[in-house]
Amino acid sequence: MKVFIEIFRMGLKSSFEYRGSFIISLVFDPLTLMLLISLLQVIYGNSQGDIILGYTLSQMIWYFVATRFFYYLIWNGTDKEISNAVLNGEMALRLIRPLSLLKWEFAKALSSKIFSFIFEFVPMLCICALLVYPDFFTWIALLKYLFICSLSFILFFLVSFIIGTVSFLWQSNQALVNIKTAIVSLMGGVAIPLEFYPEVLKNAMTYLPFQYLCYVPAQFLLNKSFTHNWSYFFEVVGIISIWIVIFYMISVGFWNIGVKKYISAGG
Amino acid sequence: MVYIKDLLLIFYYEMKLSLAKAVEFRSDFLFGMLSDLVFSFFAPIFQLLIYTKTNGYPGWSLDQLLLYQAILLTWQGTVNTLFGGIPYYIGIVAKYGLFDRLLLTPYPTLGLLLTRGFNQKSLGTLLAGLIGMIIIIYKYNFNISLINLILFLFYFGIATIFYVSMLILYSIINLKLIYADRLRSIFDNIIFLSNFPAEVFSGGLRVVYLFVIPIAAWVYFPTQALLGRLNNYSIYGAISTIIILWLSVKLWIYQTKKYTSAGG
Amino acid sequence: MENIISAKGLTKEFKVHHRQKEGLMASFKSLYKREFKNITAVNNIDFHVKEGNIHGLIGSNGSGKSTTIKMLSGILLPTSGSINVMGLSPWKNRTQYVKNIGVLLGQKGQLNWELPALETYHLQKHIYKIKESNFRNNLEYYIDVFNIDDIVRKPVRNLSLGERMKCEFLCALLHEPKLIFLDEPTIGLDVTSKDTLRKIIKKINKEKGITFVLTTHDLDDVENLCHEITIMNRGNIIFNDSFDKLSQHFSQKKTIRLKFLEPITKNQLNGFSMYLPDAYTGIIEVDPQKTDIGLQVKSILEHLPVKDIDIKPIDLESVVREIYKQDN
Numbered sequence: 134m135k136v137f138i139e140i141f142r143m144g145l146k147s148s149f150e151y152r153g154s155f156i157i158s159l160v161f162d163p164l165t166l167m168l169l170i171s172l173l174q175v176i177y178g179n180s181q182g183d184i185i186l187g188y189t190l191s192q193m194i195w196y197f198v199a200t201r202f203f204y205y206l207i208w209n210g211t212d213k214e215i216s217n218a219v220l221n222g223e224m225a226l227r228l229i230r231p232l233s234l235l236k237w238e239f240a241k242a243l244s245s246k247i248f249s250f251i252f253e254f255v256p257m258l259c260i261c262a263l264l265v266y267p268d269f270f271t272w273i274a275l276l277k278y279l280f281i282c283s284l285s286f287i288l289f290f291l292v293s294f295i296i297g298t299v300s301f302l303w304q305s306n307q308a309l310v311n312i313k314t315a316i317v318s319l320m321g322g323v324a325i326p327l328e329f330y331p332e333v334l335k336n337a338m339t340y341l342p343f344q345y346l347c348y349v350p351a352q353f354l355l356n357k358s359f360t361h362n363w364s365y366f367f368e369v370v371g372i373i374s375i376w377i378v379i380f381y382m383i384s385v386g387f388w389n390i391g392v393k394k395y396i397s398a399g400g
Numbered sequence: 401m402v403y404i405k406d407l408l409l410i411f412y413y414e415m416k417l418s419l420a421k422a423v424e425f426r427s428d429f430l431f432g433m434l435s436d437l438v439f440s441f442f443a444p445i446f447q448l449l450i451y452t453k454t455n456g457y458p459g460w461s462l463d464q465l466l467l468y469q470a471i472l473l474t475w476q477g478t479v480n481t482l483f484g485g486i487p488y489y490i491g492i493v494a495k496y497g498l499f500d501r502l503l504l505t506p507y508p509t510l511g512l513l514l515t516r517g518f519n520q521k522s523l524g525t526l527l528a529g530l531i532g533m534i535i536i537i538y539k540y541n542f543n544i545s546l547i548n549l550i551l552f553l554f555y556f557g558i559a560t561i562f563y564v565s566m567l568i569l570y571s572i573i574n575l576k577l578i579y580a581d582r583l584r585s586i587f588d589n590i591i592f593l594s595n596f597p598a599e600v601f602s603g604g605l606r607v608v609y610l611f612v613i614p615i616a617a618w619v620y621f622p623t624q625a626l627l628g629r630l631n632n633y634s635i636y637g638a639i640s641t642i643i644i645l646w647l648s649v650k651l652w653i654y655q656t657k658k659y660t661s662a663g664g
Numbered sequence: 665m666e667n668i669i670s671a672k673g674l675t676k677e678f679k680v681h682h683r684q685k686e687g688l689m690a691s692f693k694s695l696y697k698r699e700f701k702n703i704t705a706v707n708n709i710d711f712h713v714k715e716g717n718i719h720g721l722i723g724s725n726g727s728g729k730s731t732t733i734k735m736l737s738g739i740l741l742p743t744s745g746s747i748n749v750m751g752l753s754p755w756k757n758r759t760q761y762v763k764n765i766g767v768l769l770g771q772k773g774q775l776n777w778e779l780p781a782l783e784t785y786h787l788q789k790h791i792y793k794i795k796e797s798n799f800r801n802n803l804e805y806y807i808d809v810f811n812i813d814d815i816v817r818k819p820v821r822n823l824s825l826g827e828r829m830k831c832e833f834l835c836a837l838l839h840e841p842k843l844i845f846l847d848e849p850t851i852g853l854d855v856t857s858k859d860t861l862r863k864i865i866k867k868i869n870k871e872k873g874i875t876f877v878l879t880t881h882d883l884d885d886v887e888n889l890c891h892e893i894t895i896m897n898r899g900n901i902i903f904n905d906s907f908d909k910l911s912q913h914f915s916q917k918k919t920i921r922l923k924f925l926e927p928i929t930k931n932q933l934n935g936f937s938m939y940l941p942d943a944y945t946g947i948i949e950v951d952p953q954k955t956d957i958g959l960q961v962k963s964i965l966e967h968l969p970v971k972d973i974d975i976k977p978i979d980l981e982s983v984v985r986e987i988y989k990q991d992n
Binding site for chain 1: 428431432435438439442446449450453454455456457458573576577582583585586589590592593596599600601602603605606608609
């Protein structure tokens with residue numbers, strides 16, 4: 134546990150060193166958001182009702198804000214991190230550490246997300262609230278959202294870790310990383326709310342874990358009426374937990390196969 | 401200027417090297433091309449989803465919007481084939497301090513940087529865009545005059561210039577920040593805005609879109625040129641594109657000077 | 665011999681980000697407030713290299729040797745001072761200048777990782793506009809010298825560090841530079857690879873007449889390679905002469921190396937001035953012109969529990985240590 138905290142502190146500290154990167158995102162993200170707001174205003178102005186596909190204008194705008202939050206709170210590059218370490222040979226050094234790679238990477242990812250939470254999520258929440266007033270907002274909805282996000286973070290981390298371990302088997306996992314990005318954008322609702330898809334597709338996605346990464350948490354933030362019910366909240370928590378267990382088992386399996394191959398191949 | 405011929409030649413050899421790599425790692429290349437293709441189809445598909453699920457955009461019929469999307473694909477295919485490797489390359493340069501290496505070559509650093517971007521994985525997108533354009537033009541009976549075609553090619557060139565300027569700015573910021581994970585997604589976000597025609601932006605934002613950061617130069621102006629709907633705005637947009645190119649080159653030179661005099 | 669490099673009054677000052685405290689709070693503070701500190705990396709040095717020489721630039725980390733190399737190769741602009749290399753000023757006409765030099769930066773390679781080195785060499789041919797016939801001849805010659813005929817045909821990422829270094833080295837030679845800068849060429853290499861690389865440098869220097877300037881903190885490099893040596897410490901040159909002078913200067917001195925039967929502490933030395941690497945070992949440097957070695961040894965044997973004794977001419981490491989000591 135002590136080692137864990139140490140890695141965590143180290144990760145946090147190195148995040149501070151890269152301050153320029155997040156200052157830029159604090160400037161540019163609101164700017165692109167403003168263009169998006171304008172776009173949505175035109176689309177809503179051009180249509181008859183006030184609600185499109187179940188979203189009011191402010192909810193629709195905030196859905197896209199939530200897709201930014203996805204990058205702040207959930208997204209991480211563990212897969213690339215691992216494959217780079219395999220490619221340039223650093224992995225050999227990491228493997229002899231007295232801490233499992235999974236824990237090491239998890240501590241690193243967690244520290245960077247906590248950094249993002251304080252220095253990106255909170256400021257952006259305030260800036261966006263000033264730009265477009267979230268008339269649907271309640272504190273309880275925000276808390277529910279954050280709780281589900283923390284589970285989604287674990288889920289995403291495991292997916293990312295599994296893809297990372299694939300680089301032990303293949304030379305490069307770049308193609309898989311791309312596919313993951315595509316799947317998460319498409320099925321996770323990062324690119325666009327899932328309601329835009331044909332009904333059949335949208336229903337099919339409920340059987341997959343990806344919508345719990347961005348789309349479902351966002352529904353809680355937007356305080357959609359179907360999320361008011363606590364039983365729905367617990368249902369979502371339960372489903373994500375099940376997926377976490379499944380992906381954890383897969384990651385352990387992949388790790389065992391991958392590391393055996395890596396060691397026997399001699400790096 | 402004396403360097404341009406040499407640099408084009410180097411670009412050509414870099415391209416050959418890149419293709420040699422593609423042959424060596426065939427499966428990676430095919431996989432990469434496929435995923436590039438899938439990614440580039442994202443934008444048009446979302447666009448159409450938005451268009452059909454809502455009441456659409458003022459001033460654009462569905463066939464015109466389809467043409468817009470095909471031109472978007474062609475443009476993305478072109479710039480990503482020519483320069484798509486640069487963000488990755490500059491990331492490596494920043495991370496491992498390889499800028500020294502650029503300074504040790506007998507060429508202007510920026511010129512050499514621009515020869516390093518060839519990315520064969522985007523050829524599929526380019527092809528898909530071109531085929532899409534031809535099919536849409538024939539299927540929906542667009543009448544395209546020679547003048548409009550020439551104007552289109554001119555604005556396509558302007559679009560490429562503006563993309564290069566943005567790449568230069570991207571590289572400058574990346575070199576400055578070293579670690580620029582987020583920068584890439586911001587860059588992609590700006591490019592994403594070219595998916596939308598000017599009509600969806602209102603007031604001051606439309607001014608920004610047309611002239612200040614002339615995102616319109618990427619797809620909007622070329623499409624309007626092909627449709628014969630250009631107005632004076634496009635000229636100002638083109639001028640502003642040239643100014644931005646000039647500024648970004650100046651900034652690059654300034655940054656290089658600063659690097660060599662600050663050092664370490 | 666003429667000077668191929670002459671630098672006068674070379675000075676380089678840096679501003680570096682400086683954080684005094686460790687810890688999380690200090691990191692947080694650095695977000696909005698950064699302290700900068702001025703560092704003089706190179707302090708008003710005069711530096712000359714004779715044509716055809718292998719010139720070693722030695723010093724510990726932070727001594728300013730890499731900064732000097734970077735200024736000489738045109739990567740960095742000096743704060744003040746002038747440099748003349750083959751009649752050119754490195755940073756004034758960079759693109760012209762770099763055609764005449766080759767640079768091997770230890771950790772910053774120019775080979776394409778995924779491809780065989782041979783492919784990068786062909787690209788190099790176009791970048792430097794090397795004539796086809798010259799390119800062929802050079803490539804053949806150097807592949808033979810380096811003995812890497814099959815290595816250049818393998819993807820670079822599959823090569824060992826030593827093999828990669830050879831390939832990088834070859835890459836810096838193809839455009840026939842008259843002057844080559846090597847920044848830590850032997851760092852991280854095993855003993856045999858180091859030895860091979862040194863032999864290659866010597867051979868090329870002799871056969872092609874290429875001048876080498878190399879930085880190193882490996883004193884074996886200095887002993888086996890360099891005609892002339894410049895030792896730097898904290899931005900200043902503290903020794904600058906031929907290798908022969910360096911060894912002459914100290915060659916009369918002897919080192920007496922002692923092994924003790926039991927651990928010795930400083931207090932037990934009874935006035936002997938001795939360097940103790942560990943409790944069982946003692947090293948004394950003696951100048952035979954000032955002290956009688958026989959008496960010295962006799963007195964040591966009387967007073968200390970000596971198990972083994974070894975008298976040798978002073979080694980280079982001690983020489984450099986001595987020079988540093990004088991400077992500090």
